[in-house]
Amino acid sequence: MRPLMVSEVNQYIKKLIGSDMLLNSIQIEGEISNYTHHYSGHMYFSLKDEKSRIRCVMFKGDNANVDFRPKDGAKVTVTGSISVYEKDGSYQVYVRKMEKQGIGDLYKAFNILKDKLQEEGLFDPQYKMELPAFPKRIGVVTSSTGAAIRDIVSILKRRYPPVKIVVFPALVQGDGAPSSIIKGLQTLDGMEDVELIITGRGGGSMEELFAFNDEKLARCIFNLKTPVISAVGHESDFTIADLVADVRASTPSAAAELAVPDRETLLDELKNVGWTIERIVLRSISDKRSSLVSHGRTLSYLNPEQRIMDKRMELDNALRVLQHSMEKRLMMEERKLSKLGNRLQLSNPEGILQKGYGIVTDHQGHIRKSVSEFAKDERLYVRMKDGRADVMVVDKEEDKNGYQ
Amino acid sequence: MDTNKMSYEEGMKLLTELLEDLEKEDLKLDETIKKFKEAMKVYDHCNEILTKADGEVRMILEKGDSLEEVEFPGLITEEKDDEF
Numbered sequence: 001m002r003p004l005m006v007s008e009v010n011q012y013i014k015k016l017i018g019s020d021m022l023l024n025s026i027q028i029e030g031e032i033s034n035y036t037h038h039y040s041g042h043m044y045f046s047l048k049d050e051k052s053r054i055r056c057v058m059f060k061g062d063n064a065n066v067d068f069r070p071k072d073g074a075k076v077t078v079t080g081s082i083s084v085y086e087k088d089g090s091y092q093v094y095v096r097k098m099e100k101q102g103i104g105d106l107y108k109a110f111n112i113l114k115d116k117l118q119e120e121g122l123f124d125p126q127y128k129m130e131l132p133a134f135p136k137r138i139g140v141v142t143s144s145t146g147a148a149i150r151d152i153v154s155i156l157k158r159r160y161p162p163v164k165i166v167v168f169p170a171l172v173q174g175d176g177a178p179s180s181i182i183k184g185l186q187t188l189d190g191m192e193d194v195e196l197i198i199t200g201r202g203g204g205s206m207e208e209l210f211a212f213n214d215e216k217l218a219r220c221i222f223n224l225k226t227p228v229i230s231a232v233g234h235e236s237d238f239t240i241a242d243l244v245a246d247v248r249a250s251t252p253s254a255a256a257e258l259a260v261p262d263r264e265t266l267l268d269e270l271k272n273v274g275w276t277i278e279r280i281v282l283r284s285i286s287d288k289r290s291s292l293v294s295h296g297r298t299l300s301y302l303n304p305e306q307r308i309m310d311k312r313m314e315l316d317n318a319l320r321v322l323q324h325s326m327e328k329r330l331m332m333e334e335r336k337l338s339k340l341g342n343r344l345q346l347s348n349p350e351g352i353l354q355k356g357y358g359i360v361t362d363h364q365g366h367i368r369k370s371v372s373e374f375a376k377d378e379r380l381y382v383r384m385k386d387g388r389a390d391v392m393v394v395d396k397e398e399d400k401n402g403y404q
Numbered sequence: 405m406d407t408n409k410m411s412y413e414e415g416m417k418l419l420t421e422l423l424e425d426l427e428k429e430d431l432k433l434d435e436t437i438k439k440f441k442e443a444m445k446v447y448d449h450c451n452e453i454l455t456k457a458d459g460e461v462r463m464i465l466e467k468g469d470s471l472e473e474v475e476f477p478g479l480i481t482e483e484k485d486d487e488f
Contacts, residue, residue: 134412137459144463153461153476164459167476187464187471266412267454273419274447280426281440288433 007086014084017091023082028054028093029101032074043070047078047093056080058095066098067205075101110213113240117215122222123243129227131247131258135195137164138259139188139226141181144169148202148233148252155256160263166194172201177211182220189224197224198255199241200231212239221245231255353385371398407445415450419443 004012017023030047037043041060046053056078058066070076079097084090117123138156142148149167156163168184171177181199188194199221200212211217212232218240221228230245231252242248249255300306345351349359360368361381368380374393382389410418422443426436461476 161458162456165461167461167463169463263454270447270450270454273423277423277426277440277443281436284426284431284436
């Protein structure tokens with residue numbers, strides 16, 4: 001067998017290592033040393049324990065997701081693969097993920113506790129208390145500094161000004177945090193008028209939220225007689241406190257929104273109902289009034305007194321018509337009479353005589369009106385205004401066409 | 405039920421019921437008046453609940469072993485990054 005070239009050996013080893021399942025995806029715990037963050041963006045360091053060390057590289061694309069600043073001495077867990085750098089004949093870890101050590105333990109502990117409490121029923125929906133719609137007084141357990149308390153108080157006050165608030169300032173981080181929060185919760189729970197408790201803090205890393213994953217705190221929340229809203233500012237992950245609380249809010253602000261109704265909305269709603277009632281009642285009364293008026297009209301139409309009045313008026317009218325026609329008739333008769341009088345006047349023979357005419361009569365006094373009634377040599381009388389003359393008909397001649 | 409002891413929700417529920425009653429066309433006038441008066445009483449009560457004076461904000465201070473309730477000193481606006 002011929003001797004191999006150096007590069008061939010390195011290539012062979014690389015292939016060998018590359019085909020190993022374990023080495024292709026491996027987790028290694030260790031302490032960082034010789035850490036450099038190269039200007040290219042890649043990280044170069046070694047991981048070591050008491051006995052040994054291994055070289056590591058983490059490329060720019062991968063190390064963007066590291067949520068802490070690595071430094072020498074830090075204990076970390078890396079995930080990646082081992083491969084050979086052919087040029088040097090060295091092997092190294094190509095790190096894809098790096099976590100601070102302890103996080104994994106925390107996470108493990110979290111899951112164990114979660115499973116345990118779940119089994120015990122602490123998260124069971126049947127134990128969740130309903131939030132009061134109008135809590136008279138709200139207890140808040142959180143840090144007295146920072147955005148959480150500010151957001152909670154200002155939103156509670158903005159939405160529902162009448163609400164009373166009592167704040168219990170607590171440590172929300174560090175070893176003393178769970179017992180501090182527990183003391184706050186129990187104190188507020190013991191206050192007669194506190195009807196709802198909000199506890200939480202602004203968001204943070206898993207370590208920072210650690211206090212809210214405490215078992216004693218979980219049991220305390222479970223045993224409170226007052227409903228609790230947990231408001232640990234972390235959108236994605238749930239803490240144990242979130243799971244055991246009666247209601248979980250994603251942020252302190254959201255907790256405040258859940259805790260009280262919006263007064264303006266309620267006032268609008270109330271006013272609307274009030275107006276509607278008023279309108280309905282006014283309409284109903286006005287409907288009743290107009291139906292009363294129309295009934296009244298019908299009644300008065302049917303009233304006998306009214307009918308008598310009507311009849312009387314009819315009678316009066318008839319009388320008036322009668323009187324009028326009588327008067328008219330009378331006037332007509334009068335006119336007729338005076339005409340007649342005039343005519344009579346005209347036919348009064350005295351009138352004729354006064355005008356100088358004469359009247360011819362026979363000896364018996366009968367008026368002779370026509371020449372044809374005359375006989376020759378007949379004796380007649382002519383009556384004039386101042387006396388009578390005896391005359392004799394000498395001759396007579398009749399006009400052919402009467403008097404013209 | 406005594407109107408003055410009603411909660412807001414109870415009041416709103418009663419108001420809605422009264423509204424439905426009042427909408428019935430065959431309701432007698434004295435019933436209308438009676439229900440209207442009741443509705444106005446409930447309305448005033450609900451309104452009172454919503455518009456009562458601003459509630460106070462208190463804070464509990466630990467003094468050694470005892471606790472003391474004091475006025476809330478106002479909203480602290482200082483933000484410390486490591487606090488949250």
